Amino acid sequence: MAQELKHVTISAPGFLGINTQDSPIGLDPAYASIADNCVIDQLGRVGARQGYKEVTTNGAAVLGTSRGIEAMVEFISRNNVTTVFSAGNLKIFTGTTTLVECTLPVGYTILDNDWKIVSFNNDVYFFQKSHAPLESVGGSTTLTLLTTSGGHQPPQGNEVLAAYGRLWSCDLSSNRYTVYWSSLLAGNDWHGGSSGSVDLTTVWPSGYDEVVALAEHNNFLLVFGKKNIIVYSGATSPNSDLTLHDTIEGTGCIARDSIQSTGTDLIFLSSRGVMSLGRLLQQKSLPLGDISKNVRTDLLSFVEIEAHSNGHREAIKAVYSPIHAFYLLTLPTSKIVYCFDVRQPLENGSFRVTTWSSLEPTAFTMFADDTLYMGHNEGIISYGGYLDGDTQYQLRYFSNPNDFQSPANLKFLKKFNLTIIGGQATPTTLNWGYDYTSTYTKQEFTFGSSNIAEFGISEYNTDAEYTASIAIQTPKVNGTGSGSVVTIGIEAQINSAAFSIQKIDILALIGRLI
Amino acid sequence: MALNQSAFNQALTTPMQNVSPTTGFNQTAFNQAAQTGANTVSGMLGMTGAGSNTGGFFNGLLGAGVDYYAGQQDIDAAAQFGQMSNQAAQQMGQQAVQGTSFKPFSVTTGAGTTTTTPTGGFNLGLSPEQAAMQAQLTQQAGGLFGGVTGDVGQASQDIYNQIRAIQNPQEQRDQLRLNEELFARGRGGVSSAQYGGQGAEQFGYNQAQQEAMNQAAFQARQMALGEQEQQLALGQGLLGQAYVPQQQQLDALTAGTDISNIAGTGQRLGAQLQAELGGTGLEALLRSYESGLAGEQTQRNQLVDLLLGSGQGANAVEGLLGGSSLGGSLGAAVGVGDAPTPQWIKDLGNDAKSWLGL
Numbered sequence: 001m002a003q004e005l006k007h008v009t010i011s012a013p014g015f016l017g018i019n020t021q022d023s024p025i026g027l028d029p030a031y032a033s034i035a036d037n038c039v040i041d042q043l044g045r046v047g048a049r050q051g052y053k054e055v056t057t058n059g060a061a062v063l064g065t066s067r068g069i070e071a072m073v074e075f076i077s078r079n080n081v082t083t084v085f086s087a088g089n090l091k092i093f094t095g096t097t098t099l100v101e102c103t104l105p106v107g108y109t110i111l112d113n114d115w116k117i118v119s120f121n122n123d124v125y126f127f128q129k130s131h132a133p134l135e136s137v138g139g140s141t142t143l144t145l146l147t148t149s150g151g152h153q154p155p156q157g158n159e160v161l162a163a164y165g166r167l168w169s170c171d172l173s174s175n176r177y178t179v180y181w182s183s184l185l186a187g188n189d190w191h192g193g194s195s196g197s198v199d200l201t202t203v204w205p206s207g208y209d210e211v212v213a214l215a216e217h218n219n220f221l222l223v224f225g226k227k228n229i230i231v232y233s234g235a236t237s238p239n240s241d242l243t244l245h246d247t248i249e250g251t252g253c254i255a256r257d258s259i260q261s262t263g264t265d266l267i268f269l270s271s272r273g274v275m276s277l278g279r280l281l282q283q284k285s286l287p288l289g290d291i292s293k294n295v296r297t298d299l300l301s302f303v304e305i306e307a308h309s310n311g312h313r314e315a316i317k318a319v320y321s322p323i324h325a326f327y328l329l330t331l332p333t334s335k336i337v338y339c340f341d342v343r344q345p346l347e348n349g350s351f352r353v354t355t356w357s358s359l360e361p362t363a364f365t366m367f368a369d370d371t372l373y374m375g376h377n378e379g380i381i382s383y384g385g386y387l388d389g390d391t392q393y394q395l396r397y398f399s400n401p402n403d404f405q406s407p408a409n410l411k412f413l414k415k416f417n418l419t420i421i422g423g424q425a426t427p428t429t430l431n432w433g434y435d436y437t438s439t440y441t442k443q444e445f446t447f448g449s450s451n452i453a454e455f456g457i458s459e460y461n462t463d464a465e466y467t468a469s470i471a472i473q474t475p476k477v478n479g480t481g482s483g484s485v486v487t488i489g490i491e492a493q494i495n496s497a498a499f500s501i502q503k504i505d506i507l508a509l510i511g512r513l514i
Numbered sequence: 515m516a517l518n519q520s521a522f523n524q525a526l527t528t529p530m531q532n533v534s535p536t537t538g539f540n541q542t543a544f545n546q547a548a549q550t551g552a553n554t555v556s557g558m559l560g561m562t563g564a565g566s567n568t569g570g571f572f573n574g575l576l577g578a579g580v581d582y583y584a585g586q587q588d589i590d591a592a593a594q595f596g597q598m599s600n601q602a603a604q605q606m607g608q609q610a611v612q613g614t615s616f617k618p619f620s621v622t623t624g625a626g627t628t629t630t631t632p633t634g635g636f637n638l639g640l641s642p643e644q645a646a647m648q649a650q651l652t653q654q655a656g657g658l659f660g661g662v663t664g665d666v667g668q669a670s671q672d673i674y675n676q677i678r679a680i681q682n683p684q685e686q687r688d689q690l691r692l693n694e695e696l697f698a699r700g701r702g703g704v705s706s707a708q709y710g711g712q713g714a715e716q717f718g719y720n721q722a723q724q725e726a727m728n729q730a731a732f733q734a735r736q737m738a739l740g741e742q743e744q745q746l747a748l749g750q751g752l753l754g755q756a757y758v759p760q761q762q763q764l765d766a767l768t769a770g771t772d773i774s775n776i777a778g779t780g781q782r783l784g785a786q787l788q789a790e791l792g793g794t795g796l797e798a799l800l801r802s803y804e805s806g807l808a809g810e811q812t813q814r815n816q817l818v819d820l821l822l823g824s825g826q827g828a829n830a831v832e833g834l835l836g837g838s839s840l841g842g843s844l845g846a847a848v849g850v851g852d853a854p855t856p857q858w859i860k861d862l863g864n865d866a867k868s869w870l871g872l
Contacts, residue, residue: 178703183707191707192707193707193708194706194707194708195706195707195708196704196705196706196707196708196709196713197703197704197705197706198700198701198703198704198705199702199703199704199705200700200703201703202697202702202703203697203700203702203703230700232700238704238706239704239706239708239709239713239714240709240713240714240715242700242701242704243699243700243701244698244699244700244701
């Protein structure tokens, strides 16, 4: 008598994102062990991220063999003229399609590409450690040095923030404990008017710390040290009203450009992972649950690589895209991007996280048209489509080992019924393996192509399609082998089409006790 | 002898003209008066008498000689009388001077003894205690006056330092409190160009401190000047007190002077009365002498008439020595010719002296 097959359905596999921190046994099958080049799509499924489109046409000429564009900002003047400033290969450019090198002050030499570029009061300011700050007046392509006042030089800070009607700067090579602010509405006046500074030596709650970054959030001025955060209020009148509101000990920011505001939260990279300051503010000094706790170990190992490779972490960039509802954190040395879905936190307080590889962005910025632009070794690229330039990229999803709630029985996988949304002409490989192996049994298949129904086109005597509006693939694969725990994976070469894993039905035979 | 009364009176009343420095008598005026009298007498005994003849001539000559002698006796008597009057007046004047001269006196109080001098001065003699106290007060006043003229800037600085020394502890407490507040609020390290390189609170504190310092400096200046005024007032007071005993001595001298004036007034009144009485006596003596002289003149005229006759014409009366009998014993009796001056005539002069008290 044939045994009854046990039917196991993994709906929206991996939609809780990657979880490499908890024990895989007994873990919710909605967690993935690998979700590379994936995002959590609008329907809560693991889907392929979008690719990029090359914007710059002369990238190779102006960037050479450098890492590419490492800083970028879109400036819109009062006259509604848009100018994109970018930096790379020890140069500063304007333009997107064609990068045009800006005119620097005479004798000015750029030694690094860790520019922090901000727009303030119809001007653009460029700050970088050990570099005299530069200014583009009204978006001019000719950059000038900031004016000096009484022989005083503007601070050569590594960080600059435009907030509360003035510029704020910190992290000088010779002074990492003082925050400077410019005169009101005068980003080039750092020693006159209402300019000033505050020495944080006596403010750090855990002794000495180094100022890494600044941010404005919830009407507070946030000063990020490496291991502490100082929350100041009254930054609207810093000379008289700047007042310590709170200090957060043990959590700081280790990457200047990792700070992104989502409107309600401020997300940044700390030595404990990616944190949300909004929650920190709510929870005050209570133990923190970082939003990257599901991938903490992996993430911090990659961060550590960044720190060791560059000596600083300015290469780590981040961006928040309200359109795509994700927070991207790129680790260029590791060539990996962590993508945090910010729609809804999980029960443990973390965000659903996936990774991106092979994209290798070096800078991010959201333009006014809500287009995500990135810096790349080829120049400026925009996020969109389902090709990395002209190249396919691979989506990889692997589940955690699953015992089908019968940890003491052998499992014989008999059949896989996949439901894939999209994925036209996408070479796909189904992987499965037993007992924590990394050597999987593979079954490759390719989805057929089909034309997508067109809307608003006459159906009579035309080529109008009558198919569904989106392709739905339901491949069926017979399984082999047996084991106590099963790992399932899907690898798909994204080829100009969306690809989302809707469901995986597994028919397994539950065998004897081990 | 005939005396010109008016000229004599003039001589007495105008002693300032041709006054002898030794006698105080106007000899010139007196001689003029006497000469005028002699002439007048001579005229009265002129040789142009009626009924004169040879005997008359002799009679006239005798009469002239008698008149001359009589006049000479009057002159001598008047001169002697004048000298005696002068001496009497001088004696009275000396007595008046002696009677009205200042008699020095002394006033003794608890503060000392004040003595006057004959020349009108006085000596305020303080007791040793008072003198020592005066010296002490004067020295102290001098010290205070030295402070008045001292360096105001240094005095102000000293007071300023004292005020600041009082203010400093509270300022230090305020600074500590401010530091605590600043560091608690995370503003300890704020430096602002708007507030001169420091935070608003520190700027406000420093501003308040500077204002306090300015106020202290101004207050110190005022106090220094006030102290100088006080020193001046104290010095003046001490100096005034130092001279109080002398003032009291002067007041006592004034009181003593009033008392001495009582005695001096009697003395001066006595001297004045004595001088006035002396003058009155002298004047009465002069009048009596004048009367004596007039009586003697009359007597001599009667005697001349008796001897030489009188009257003319039908009224002519022949004298004892008139006519033929001229040159007789009577003539000798009156000293006519070579006969000596009879004693009785000499006695007239002596009587006149006694009348004058000479």
